[in-house]
Amino acid sequence: MHQVIYIEEVIADHPRTLSICARFPKATIVYCKHYGEIFNRKGQNFRLQKQKPALILANKYKNLVLDAPDGYGIGGQRNYYFSHMLNCPYDCRYCFLQGMYRSANYIIFVNYEDFQQSIIDTANQHPNEALWFFSGYDCDSLAYEPVTEFTKAFLPTFRQLPNAHLELRTKSVQIRTLLKSEPIDNCVVAYSFTPEVISQALEHGVPSVEKRIEAMVKLQQHGWKLGLRFDPMVYQEGFEQLYQQLFEQLFSRLSTDSIHSVSLGTLRTPKAFHQNMANLYPEEKLFAGRFEENRGMITYQKELEEQMTRFCYDQLMQYIPQSLFFACTPAEKP
Amino acid sequence: MINIITALPCEARALIDHYRLQGNRRHNAFRCYQNDELQLIISGVGKIAAAIATTFLAASAPQRCSAWLNLGIAGHPHKPVGEPLFAHKIIDAATAQSFYPGIILSPPCPTAPLTTVDTPEQHYRENTMVDMEASGFYAAASRFQSCELIHSLKIISDNQAHSTDHITEKTVTAFIADNLNTIDAIITALQPLAVQLENTKQPPAELYAFMERWRFTAYQQNELRLLLRRWHALALDIPPDPRDFTDYKNGKAILIAIKDHLDAQPIRFEQASH
Numbered sequence: 001m002h003q004v005i006y007i008e009e010v011i012a013d014h015p016r017t018l019s020i021c022a023r024f025p026k027a028t029i030v031y032c033k034h035y036g037e038i039f040n041r042k043g044q045n046f047r048l049q050k051q052k053p054a055l056i057l058a059n060k061y062k063n064l065v066l067d068a069p070d071g072y073g074i075g076g077q078r079n080y081y082f083s084h085m086l087n088c089p090y091d092c093r094y095c096f097l098q099g100m101y102r103s104a105n106y107i108i109f110v111n112y113e114d115f116q117q118s119i120i121d122t123a124n125q126h127p128n129e130a131l132w133f134f135s136g137y138d139c140d141s142l143a144y145e146p147v148t149e150f151t152k153a154f155l156p157t158f159r160q161l162p163n164a165h166l167e168l169r170t171k172s173v174q175i176r177t178l179l180k181s182e183p184i185d186n187c188v189v190a191y192s193f194t195p196e197v198i199s200q201a202l203e204h205g206v207p208s209v210e211k212r213i214e215a216m217v218k219l220q221q222h223g224w225k226l227g228l229r230f231d232p233m234v235y236q237e238g239f240e241q242l243y244q245q246l247f248e249q250l251f252s253r254l255s256t257d258s259i260h261s262v263s264l265g266t267l268r269t270p271k272a273f274h275q276n277m278a279n280l281y282p283e284e285k286l287f288a289g290r291f292e293e294n295r296g297m298i299t300y301q302k303e304l305e306e307q308m309t310r311f312c313y314d315q316l317m318q319y320i321p322q323s324l325f326f327a328c329t330p331a332e333k334p
Numbered sequence: 335m336i337n338i339i340t341a342l343p344c345e346a347r348a349l350i351d352h353y354r355l356q357g358n359r360r361h362n363a364f365r366c367y368q369n370d371e372l373q374l375i376i377s378g379v380g381k382i383a384a385a386i387a388t389t390f391l392a393a394s395a396p397q398r399c400s401a402w403l404n405l406g407i408a409g410h411p412h413k414p415v416g417e418p419l420f421a422h423k424i425i426d427a428a429t430a431q432s433f434y435p436g437i438i439l440s441p442p443c444p445t446a447p448l449t450t451v452d453t454p455e456q457h458y459r460e461n462t463m464v465d466m467e468a469s470g471f472y473a474a475a476s477r478f479q480s481c482e483l484i485h486s487l488k489i490i491s492d493n494q495a496h497s498t499d500h501i502t503e504k505t506v507t508a509f510i511a512d513n514l515n516t517i518d519a520i521i522t523a524l525q526p527l528a529v530q531l532e533n534t535k536q537p538p539a540e541l542y543a544f545m546e547r548w549r550f551t552a553y554q555q556n557e558l559r560l561l562l563r564r565w566h567a568l569a570l571d572i573p574p575d576p577r578d579f580t581d582y583k584n585g586k587a588i589l590i591a592i593k594d595h596l597d598a599q600p601i602r603f604e605q606a607s608h
Contacts, residue, residue, distance in 0.1 A: 004422065004437050028445050030422050030434065038434050045436075045480040045531055052438045201603035237600035278563075282534055288567035289601050 004028045004054040006038050006105075011059045016110040020057060023147055027055070034058075039086070039103045047280045049104035050091055060109035064118040068134055074188070074227070074261040074326045076132035076165060080122060083138035084109050084150055090140060090171060091204035093286050094232055097138065099273025106139075108148055116157040123164040133158075136169025136190075143172035151177045159184050169229060171206045173215040183223040188260045190227025191216055193250070195242035198234045202286060209246065213253050220258040228254075231265030231328045233308050235289060235300055243312050251319040262320055264312055265328030266305045274298035336521050336528070337391050337475075338374040339384060339404045341467050344503035346376050348511035349405070364390055371525070381426070381450050381470025388474035401483040401524035402475040405517065407506055408448065408465040408488035411458035415496045418513045419463055420520070421448035421486040426469035427459075428452050433472045436482035439523035443516050448486055454498075463488050483528055487520060489513055538562035540574045547576045550585040558585070561592045568599050 005027045011017050012031065021029065032038060035058035068079035086107040087097060098104070109115070123131055135141045135154070145151060151168065155177075158166045165186040178189065194202070196209045207215075216226055228250065236242065269277070271293060278287040290301045299305055309327070316325060340346045343365070349355065355367035355374055364387050367374045373395075377387030384404065392400075413419065420441040424433040427449050437445070447462040450469035458464065468486045475484045489509040492498045510517075537559050544550075550558055565574045572578075574592070582588045 003440065006434070028422055028437075030447075032423075032432065032434070037432060041434075041481070043476045043479070043481050045482055047534065048438050048480065048482045048527060048531060049436060054437070198603050234603075235601060237602050278560075280534065282563045283567050285567050285569070285601060285603060288564040288596070290597050 002027050002055040003052060004030060006030050006032050006035070006054060006056045008032060008035055008058045011057060011110050014110050016112065017057050020055075020108065020110070020147055024055070035107055039101070039105060039107060041102070044102050046098050046102065046104045050098075053087070054105040056105050056107045057110055058107055059111050060114065064115045065122050065133070068132070068137070071265070071329050072134065072137070073132060074167065074263060077129045078126060078131045079134065080131065081134040081137040082115055082119065084112060084115060084135070085139035085144060085148060087138070088140045089143050090206045092206065093202040093204070093281060093284055094234065094267060094269075096269050096273050098280060099269060099276040106144070108144075112153045116154065119157060119164060120161065123161045127163060130163055130165060132165045132167060134167045134169065136167065140170050140172055141168035142170040142174045145172070145174040145177055149177070151181075155181055155184065155187065158186055162186060167227065169227075171203065171212060173207045173211050175215050175219055178219060178224060179222055183225070185225070188225045188227045189219055190229050190261070192229040192231065193246060194230070194234050195246045197242060198236060202234065209249065213250060217253055220254060224258070225260040226254065226258050227260050228262045229265075230312060231263055232267035233264060233312060234267060234286070235304060235308060239308060240311055244315055247315050247319060256320055256324070259320065259324060261326055262316055262324050263326040263328050264309060264316070266299060266309060268297045268299045271296055271298050335400045336372050336524055337400055337402045338372060339377055339388055339391070339402070339467070339471050340374065341377055341379050341384065341406050342506065343376055344506040345406045345510055346374055347507045348514065349374055349517070352511075352514050366391070372521070377467065380466050381452070381468075383470070384467035385470035385474040388471050389477075392475070392478040400479055401528040402471075402479055402485070403520065403524070404468055404471040404486040405510070406465060406467060406488055407491035407501070407509060408463040409458060409492045409498065410446070410463045410490045411460065411494050413446070413463075413490045413493060415490050415493060416509055416512060417490045418443040418516045419446040419488055419490065420444070421446065421463070421468060421488065423447040424468045424472050424486060425449045425462070431469070433469065433476070434481070435472070435485050436480070438482045438527060439520065442519035443487075448488060458494055463490070480531060483524060483531065485520065485524070487517065538566055538574070540576070543576050544588065548582075548585045548588055554585045554589060557589050558592075561589065561596065564596055565592070568596065568601075570599060
C-alpha cells in the first residue's frame, strides 16, 4: 500500500493514472513537473525509502527501447530491453538497482502505447531477424501486475509481431493474467532462482522457491514457454550441494519440453554500484565475500567464479540439452 | 538528535516547556535550547533567516543521528484554525522551486502543500498552506541530511474566515501547545529513522584502536575501515582486536593480514531474521 503517489502533471488525467490511483484510495496525491524532481534528486536514502516506497506515475518520452547490455541474451540476433517500471517490490540484496538508483520509490511509466509503438517500429526495422525484448531489467516483469496490468497490455502487441520475442523475467507468482491468456510462441516466462537458503537470506519479500515452482508448473500446464535464470549465482560454502538440490527440485517438476532456455550468470556489479550497495548495507554478509575488480566490475575472484560456473553447468547438462543453455557472460574484450 | 527550527519565540515557548529544553549560552547569534535528544533554534522570520539558522545549527555541533523539523504557524484558505498539517511538498513562491520531503513515517495528521512567500500576502493561495520559512529551512537542511529526515509541520493560524488580525503571541503558543501530541508523534517516528541511517555510516568501533597503534595513510585508513566492516559483516566469533596483530610492523602488513584472515573465512548465509 502506497502512502504517497507522486504524479507528473502532464499525465494527471491519463486513464492508466486514474485506474492505478483508484487502487490506492487512501494515498496522498502529490503533483510534480517531472519525476526526476523526486527520483533523481540528491540527498535521499534508498534503504530508508525501501521501508515505505512511494509510487511515482510518469511519462517516458525517449529511449523507450534500448539495446540490452552485453551478455544479456538467450540466442537472439538483436537484444533490447524496455522498462515500463523502475524498481521492484522485492528487496534482493544483490540487486544492482539499489546501487544504480538514488531512490527506492517505484516509477510506473503510464504511456504504454508509446512503448508498444517503439517495439513495433524496432521489429519492423529488422523484419527478417529474431529480436528479443527483455522487460525485466529495471523491474520484475510480473510482481506488480495487479497494479500495472503490464502483461495484459503488452501480450497483444507481441502476439502480432512474429519476429519479436518477449522475455518476462520474474520471481513473482502473479500469473493470473498469463493463465487467462492463450500462450504465445514468442514469449518466455523466465524465473530467477537461487537456492532456498540463499533466497531466504538475501531475497526479501520474494515467494519461496517452492511457490515459484508451483507457479511455473501451472504455466507449463497452460502451455507457456518457460525460462530458468540462475543469474546471479551466489556463493556460499557448500554451494555445490545447494545448487544440486535446487536443480533436482526444479527438474523433477518441470518438463524440459516446456523449457525454452536456461541461463547462468555470475554475480557482477559495476564498481560504483557495488560500493553504493555495500554502504547502504554495511552489515550484509553478501558484500563481505571474496571479490575482485575486473574491468570496472566487482565479481567473485576468478577462480571461484569459474568453479561455480563449471559446477552448475555440468549439473544442468544432466537435465537439459546444450542447445537450451546460455551463459550470461559479457564477451571478453581485448 | 532532533533539530527543531521555529521562526518566533512564541512558537518555541510550548516546546521549551514541554521538552524541558535548556538555553544554550554558547551561541549568541541565535537563541538555542536543548536537552539530550532535541535542539531548538529560533531563526527569526523569513526563509533566509531560516536557512541561516539551520546551517548554523548543523555547523555548530557534529550532527549524529539527526533529523530536522520546521515547526510553526501558517495560513490556509479554508483549513480550520488550530489544525496541524504536515507538508508533503514545499514550494518557494519566488523561485517556483519545489521540494519533496521523503515521507517514510506515517504522518499523525493530514498533509498539504506548503508555499513559502517572501512577504506577507493579502490573499490566500489556492489549496496550500503559506508560511515564510519552510523553503529556506528545507534547502539548507537538505545539504546536511537525507530527505526522509527533513520535515515541516505547520499549525493553521489563519484562514479566509479568521484573519491574521486575531493572531497574538499568546494564541500562537497555544496553537503549538494544543498540538504537542502530534509533534511528539513525529519526533518519536523520526528518531529511530535517524538512528538507523546513522548506524550505516558509523565506522567500525575498532578502527581508531588500530589507527592509534599503527600509522595508516588516508587511503589505507579507508581500506582498514572496509576490512573491519567486512569482519563484522561476517559475524565471526572473535572480534577484530589490535592486540592480535602485534607481530606486524606497519599498516600495510596489517591490512594484508586482515584481508588474508577474512578471505579464509567461510561464507554461509542464514535465514534473514526480518
